[in-house]
Amino acid sequence: MTSQQHPDFKHEQERLEFTKRYIDVVIKTAATSKDQFKKIMQETFGDEDWQESGRYSELLTTANFFDMSKSELEILRKAKSKPYFARVDFSRDENGLKEILYFGKASLYQRENQEQIIVDWRSPIANLYYEGRIGPITYEAEGEKFSGDITLKRQLMIDSGKLEEIRDIDLTTTDELLQESLSKSSSNRLTEIVSTIQEEQNKIIRADLNKPIIVQGAAGSGKTTIALHRISYFIYHYKDLFDPRQMMILAPSRLFIDYISEALPELGVEKAKQFTFTEYVQVAIDCDIKLVPDKKLIDLLEKNDEDTLESIWVSNIKGSSQFKRILDQFIMDIINRFVPTEDFYCDKYRLYSAKKFKKLVMEEYWYMPIYTRIEKLKQILQSQVKSKKKAMLERVVKFYDARIEKALYKNIDPTIRREYVTKCLDKKAERQDEIKKEVRNSVKNYFKQFERKTIFEYYQELFSDPEILVTYSKDSFTIHEAERLCVYQSQFIKRKQYEVEDLGAILYLYSHLFGVDKEKRAKNIVIDEAQDYSFMQLQALKTASDTDMFTLVGDLAQGIYSYRGLEEWDEVHRSIFPRATYTELQKSYRTTVEIMNEANKLLDLLPYRFPQVEPVVRHGEKPSFIKIKDDQWGKELLERTTKMKEQGLRTFAVIAKTMDDCREVYNILSGIDSSVCLLEEQASIPKERLVILPSYLAKGLEFDAVFAISLNERYERERELDIKLLYVVMTRPLHRLYFIGNSEEDFLIK
Numbered sequence: 001m002t003s004q005q006h007p008d009f010k011h012e013q014e015r016l017e018f019t020k021r022y023i024d025v026v027i028k029t030a031a032t033s034k035d036q037f038k039k040i041m042q043e044t045f046g047d048e049d050w051q052e053s054g055r056y057s058e059l060l061t062t063a064n065f066f067d068m069s070k071s072e073l074e075i076l077r078k079a080k081s082k083p084y085f086a087r088v089d090f091s092r093d094e095n096g097l098k099e100i101l102y103f104g105k106a107s108l109y110q111r112e113n114q115e116q117i118i119v120d121w122r123s124p125i126a127n128l129y130y131e132g133r134i135g136p137i138t139y140e141a142e143g144e145k146f147s148g149d150i151t152l153k154r155q156l157m158i159d160s161g162k163l164e165e166i167r168d169i170d171l172t173t174t175d176e177l178l179q180e181s182l183s184k185s186s187s188n189r190l191t192e193i194v195s196t197i198q199e200e201q202n203k204i205i206r207a208d209l210n211k212p213i214i215v216q217g218a219a220g221s222g223k224t225t226i227a228l229h230r231i232s233y234f235i236y237h238y239k240d241l242f243d244p245r246q247m248m249i250l251a252p253s254r255l256f257i258d259y260i261s262e263a264l265p266e267l268g269v270e271k272a273k274q275f276t277f278t279e280y281v282q283v284a285i286d287c288d289i290k291l292v293p294d295k296k297l298i299d300l301l302e303k304n305d306e307d308t309l310e311s312i313w314v315s316n317i318k319g320s321s322q323f324k325r326i327l328d329q330f331i332m333d334i335i336n337r338f339v340p341t342e343d344f345y346c347d348k349y350r351l352y353s354a355k356k357f358k359k360l361v362m363e364e365y366w367y368m369p370i371y372t373r374i375e376k377l378k379q380i381l382q383s384q385v386k387s388k389k390k391a392m393l394e395r396v397v398k399f400y401d402a403r404i405e406k407a408l409y410k411n412i413d414p415t416i417r418r419e420y421v422t423k424c425l426d427k428k429a430e431r432q433d434e435i436k437k438e439v440r441n442s443v444k445n446y447f448k449q450f451e452r453k454t455i456f457e458y459y460q461e462l463f464s465d466p467e468i469l470v471t472y473s474k475d476s477f478t479i480h481e482a483e484r485l486c487v488y489q490s491q492f493i494k495r496k497q498y499e500v501e502d503l504g505a506i507l508y509l510y511s512h513l514f515g516v517d518k519e520k521r522a523k524n525i526v527i528d529e530a531q532d533y534s535f536m537q538l539q540a541l542k543t544a545s546d547t548d549m550f551t552l553v554g555d556l557a558q559g560i561y562s563y564r565g566l567e568e569w570d571e572v573h574r575s576i577f578p579r580a581t582y583t584e585l586q587k588s589y590r591t592t593v594e595i596m597n598e599a600n601k602l603l604d605l606l607p608y609r610f611p612q613v614e615p616v617v618r619h620g621e622k623p624s625f626i627k628i629k630d631d632q633w634g635k636e637l638l639e640r641t642t643k644m645k646e647q648g649l650r651t652f653a654v655i656a657k658t659m660d661d662c663r664e665v666y667n668i669l670s671g672i673d674s675s676v677c678l679l680e681e682q683a684s685i686p687k688e689r690l691v692i693l694p695s696y697l698a699k700g701l702e703f704d705a706v707f708a709i710s711l712n713e714r715y716e717r718e719r720e721l722d723i724k725l726l727y728v729v730m731t732r733p734l735h736r737l738y739f740i741g742n743s744e745e746d747f748l749i750k
């Protein structure tokens with residue numbers, strides 16, 4: 001039963017009013033605590049010797065409380081307009097008592113009796129809503145199993161604090177709330193979906209938090225959304241143990257980060273760090289890297305000449321597991337340069353043997369980056385020298401004092417004796433100075449035997465000798481291939497530049513040689529569009545962060561960077577994240593059946609077997625083709641946009657294959673309507689404006705309506721990259737898809 005005629009509608013309305021009033025009370029109480037906090041702050045800072053008086057710890061505890069109440073306050077304030085979205089009535093088998101649970105984005109207890117007024121969607125019992133059907137059920141919380149009966153499952157539509165509708169879900173009802181949510185228009189921003197999370201998605205969000213997870217999900221299956229909800233779930237579960245700033249989200253571009261930014265505060269994950277891979281590498285190695293503009297994809301699309309093919313060949317190698325093995329050999333080689341061959345002496349005293357050092361470098365400190373091992377050795381020597389200094393000086397004093405004393409008692413000419421004693425005193429002072437100098441310099445001098453190079457010098461060294469490269473490759477390279485690689489790299493070495501494809505290897509080397517600072521290491525990493533990462537990049541991230549706590553979400557069918565990225569998950573799973581749970585999502589929530597059916601045809605043209613994507617049943621207009629006959633297409637496109645706006649659609653994109661075509665489209669459209677906007681990688685997406693962007697930047701984004709356009713650049717059936725790009729374009733719209741071009745064949749459609 002739906003709508004306001006529901007017999008329980010009034011009751012639910014009253015319940016909502018009670019909840020809102022209760023929230024008001026809590027907010028007020030929290031505000032008082034805040035005032036109290038200020039008072040204590042003043043008192044505490046007014047007190048001169050507050051550090052000693054023990055009030056420091058008091059201050060800290062209060063500050064902590066203040067922080068909590070501030071965020072609690074914020075969450076509750078936000079929750080007031082929509083405190084919950086669902087109700088589940090559950091009778092536990094153990095006591096037969098019926099619990100009435102209201103699920104929302106906050107959690108709220110009635111202070112008097114500790115009864116839950118709102119249950120957080122991330123709590124274990126919320127599984128009853130996401131996975132439970134009416135009838136008997138068991139659920140797990142903190143390792144314990146509970147069983148009972150769900151007697152009611154109800155969705156509550158609340159808007160601006162007003163109950164709009166209630167809907168009971170029984171066994172047969174399809175999820176109307178999901179349908180409704182999907183049929184809405186998009187806002188150019190990703191939003192949270194807590195009230196309509198589907199069972200298969202819920203399983204991923206709540207999958208074992210102590211294990212990595214790899215999700216291969218179709219376009220529009222909710223990968224980005226799920227990844228963000230999983231972070232939210234993780235933070236909720238480890239709120240007392242884990243600082244959200246230790247989480248890192250890696251996204252393909254700033255444009256994409258801007259796109260997901262709106263969902264972050266809603267989910268309470270805004271504190272997680274957000275970077276592109278390139279940005280993170282520079283942060284991790286604490287150095288700006290001069291990067292060659294990344295034109296390979298464009299070159300592949302536009303030129304596809306010999307130089308391009310050579311650079312693609314190199315990119316493939318630089319991202320491969322073979323390259324990791326080469327780097328491992330290189331690292332071993334470097335480590336061997338740090339094995340001391342000489343004993344350490346301070347003055348003429350042998351304080352440490354080379355053999356003992358070797359054991360430390362090669363065995364005991366094996367887990368540390370090599371430069372950290374050397375730093376450790378330095379500390380050992382310094383403390384050795386420090387502890388022996390007194391004894392060494394005393395020995396000298398003792399030695400000369402004994403001589404002087406002997407001379408004083410010896411029966412010799414007084415002049416000779418005086419001269420002898422003076423000489424001894426001088427010698428003693430000289431030796432003491434010598435020892436002091438040695439104490440100061442011996443460690444430094446000893447360490448001169450070891451090289452000191454920068455990460456860039458090491459990386460360049462790798463490409464300096466083809467023969468050595470062949471050895472590192474254990475003959476998997478021919479000398480000719482190694483030479484090609486070295487020649488290719490030399491063009492950048494001269495200009496002190498690097499390619500994007502070098503960053504994985506640079507980060508990997510850096511982690512082994514120098515180590516990434518602890519505060520720059522993330523403890524939990526979420527990677528969106530993970531199919532575009534190479535084996536080397538993923539391995540480097542794991543080594544750099546020293547954890548395998550990764551959430552990887554991606555879609556190989558959209559792998560437009562597969563020349564440097566991944567073609568399958570298996571190797572990553574096997575070699576980098578063997579503990580990972582691997583899951584697939586085949587249902588798509590974004591587009592209509594009509595659009596998805598058309599996009600699905602492209603999957604058959606790809607050289608690998610990609611299963612057809614199943615759209616959630618939602619119908620709409622069939623994609624249609626507009627032929628370019630004259631200059632009128634621009635006008636027609638804008639007229640259609642105006643019409644769609646009248647029908648309630650809000651976000652529109654014109655997507656061309658390349659930026660060149662985009663510029664031409666922009667020139668024509670901006671001549672008719674000055675509000676159209678050309679999107680670049682660093683841009684943020686303007687709201688409510690028609691945007692023009694190239695296919696490769698559209699990945700991950702979505703719009704109500706998409707015009708796939710081809711002026712000069714057609715999609716070629718023979719080229720895998722073209723098929724993938726077109727697939728990305730065709731899976732962006734929620735509701736409408738138009739093709740504008742010279743011929744339908746340019747879009748591989750009939």
Ligand SMILES: Nc1ncnc2c1ncn2[C@@H]1O[C@H](COP(=O)(O)OP(=O)(O)OP(=O)(O)O)[C@@H](O)[C@H]1O
Nearest residue numbers: 193196197198219220221222223224225589590700
């Ligand atoms: N359970 C759900 N309830 C409501 N909307 C959902 C649900 N799951 C996904 N969506 C919506 O479907 C759309 C696609 O989600 P999302 O962008 O996360 O998919 P994706 O798998 O990352 O897509 P792509 O591979 O194309 O980047 C979004 O608008 C999202 O809000």
